[in-house]
Amino acid sequence: MSNSEIYLLAMLLIFSVPYLVWRLLRTDYFAPLVIVQIIMGIVMGPSLLGAVFPAYHQFVFNPAVVQSINGVGMWGVMLFVMLAGLELDLKKVWQYRKESATTAGLSLGVPLLFGCGAGLLLLGYGGWIGPKARDWQFTLGVGMACAVTALPVLVMLMEKLQILRQPMGQRLLRYASLDDVAIWGVLALILLDWERVGRQAGFLLAFGVATFLLRRAMVRLPAGDRWYVALIWLIACGLGADWAGLHFMVGAFLAGVVMDADWFEQKLLDMLFKNVLLVLMPVYFISTGLRTRWNMGGTAVFFVTGLLLFASVGGKLIGAQIAGRLLKWQAGEASTIGWLLQTKGLVEIVFANILLDKGIITGETFTALMLMAATSTMLTVPIVHPRLHRAAQTGLVQQAGS
Template identity: 55%
Template sequence: MPLSESFLLVLVAIFLLPWLVWRLINADQWAPLVVVQIVTGILLGPGIAGALWPAAHALVFTPQVLTALSGLAWWAVILFVFLAGLELDMRSAWASRRDTLTTATCALLMPLALGALVAWLLWRWLPGFEGPAASGLQFSAAVGMACAVTALPILMLFLQKLGVLRTAFGQRVLRYASLDDVAIWAVLALVLLDWERLGRQLVFLAALWPLALGVRRWMPSAKAPDRLAVALIWLLLMSLAADWAGLHFMVGAFLAGLLLDAEWFGHDWLDTSRELVLMLLMPVFFLSTGLRTDWALGGQMVFAVAGVLLVAAVVGKLAGVGLAGRLLGWQAGDAWRIGWLLQTKALIMILFANVLLDKGIISAAMFTALLLMAVASTVLTLPVVSRSMQSTPENTLS
């Protein structure tokens, strides 16, 4: 089969199959299309479709096609992580700092601790889930943080679906998730700290702030087309510099967005850009993610580890937010709803896990377990919160 036909056939499958399933089973009631796309990526991977139809899978997913898909997937994720960083409103978080810091800290530390405990036990008693380059501390911290992740873009979709995105309640939840997102990428940078590249990393950090200050001073006075052009150049340079320093290009892309202000581009532009990237490019990344799944340790073992991690993530998040609610005197029911909303993991956790796999911190088996955990936690969120909010008067949400 010619390369162009193979590539286009894969694109047809990427865009057609998830949408068809999503519509046929009316999945919009419990999950956005992006969740079905992630699941489709897993099903099309070598562990399932490749095992059932090895000859057809090898015929379609040739090395040349995989190379082309990888390039598209990298660009998709660079844009998406940049937009995720741009969406974070740290000024709002600082304005309500006592409430935000208390909740974000509790919501982060409890699932992180439980997830790290599970990872440490796996490290000691069940080898095969750690990566070849990981120490016990790195592996435990990385898996623990994966259990604590909240996917801000998917959270925004859920809040919009629930009709509370622009309410005081919705903005509260976004503040908590925003602060945790910053912490997640900071911990990732620490986990990836490479002593052999420490000099490069110091150069990267030393050059980051003066360059960021220069861009921030110039942006407000620039015309709209110039702002966008410079933002894209800034994004690519930051991604390249972070990868050169050994911190992975996703860390650079996130910092590139975080150091800019969304108001320079407008929230309408940001919403439209996020939707376009999710619709046009991210499905390719989801397929690439599915192609990296591995069931070599056995499907039952991978599912078991995913289940244990899911329990650690859910219990830890609910316990952490519950503690914050007690400390801050929240209304009854708020901790339950917010704890579940902050449980949304798909996308950001998948990006996080991809970096860990690239750097050898986790194995392909752990990557698969984390992927399953992320999908399950995200699928559970909307039905649970919807049921809770239906029994709550709208004017009590604050």
């Protein structure tokens, strides 16, 4: 078979297998299609399908095909996250800056402390800390892995729950975006990459200057030119953020945040969002799973998974509850926000893969983190959906802010 035929065969598997599992098994309530796509990506990866059918896996997902798939997936998630950033109203960010900083800090800090506690506990047993890690690096790495919120998956779940453009969705975007920037900054400290820390500061400074120039230029451009300039801006921000070690998804989100949605026709924005969701995002979810190598380990992995799940979910919920008390939220808001913010998914996979590659964690720890991420994400919709339904009866979801 030619390379183009093998590529199309891989794309056929990427789009058909998750869809058939999702539709035939009717998993939508506890595992929406996005979650099935993530899981199927891992199943089709080198550690499962590659282990059972190594020759077939190497034939279909050869390096050239995987590289092409990764390129499509990377572009898709950049567009998707930029559009999510466009949904965030900067005026509301500034108006509710105290509430946003308080909630983001607590929703990151409390699970971080819980996760660090779990990491300290694991240090007493062999097989969890990586060969190149110091104790504090392992502890902080596990803690931050428990504090992660997966922004792309959160956006897709909010779209499914129909709250993305409601005040609740805007609040969650504010909290998750602040945490996302902090996560990659802390990763640079864990890896002792001081050059990367300097690059991050330089990128943020340059980004501020470029944003000022962009906003002055965009209002003077014809409507048709704004779309093309927006794509150039997206690529430049993604490149700069990735070079700085903040990850290209952070750059893509920031690129969207500083643009105004009213620069573009809302109907076209909606159409682009739906097309990216349908055409490109499945490729990204599968491509991430294809790069994931994990080792199931022994039964102890499941006990550690439970420990990490408690630290992650419990930490997010407690952090949100503390924020709710400080900010005097209505009854039920804190638990809903906490459950949505504990969504892990893809960012957890990327974060944990870096820790594994750098020797901070072992394959067994990576497996426990993956199981924790899948479980926490699958819990989100079944728990949040009925809460939102009840909240809608009292007007909670329509509330604008703190």
